[in-house]
Amino acid sequence: MYNIKVVIDKINNDNVNYEELLFCLKQEKLGPVGIAIFKLIERKYDSEEIINRLVELSPLLTGHKFSGPYQFGHAAISLLFLINSNTSLSKYNEIYDTLNDSDKFLVDNFIKNYS
Secondary structure (H helix, E strand, C coil): CCHHHHHHHHHHHCCHHHHHHHHCCCCCCHHHHHHHHHHHHHHCCCCCHHHHHHHHHHCCCCCCCCCCEEEEHHHHHHHHHHCCCCHHHHHHHHCCCCCCCCHHHHHHHHHHHHH
């Protein structure tokens, strides 16, 4: 088992491995999850575990602030697009098609800002 504080330090020092990043992404508290998402934007790991966790986070479209106007759900959905694999894009399209116009606007802008 990893120590979350050690893993966050490793993320901040860009010295984190895949397993540690996945551990951070799977935390219940959203602070470490947000840190992991920012690192995943850089690394774009394509794995079933990461994609499934992003799908789990995708409904968090209100009341779960990520950054600026974005909620955790917007970041998770956008990251599915940014990973750019067949599986992640399929999940992205399934979710994106169900969003309202406001959430689509935020996802589109997140992707534009972080790609």
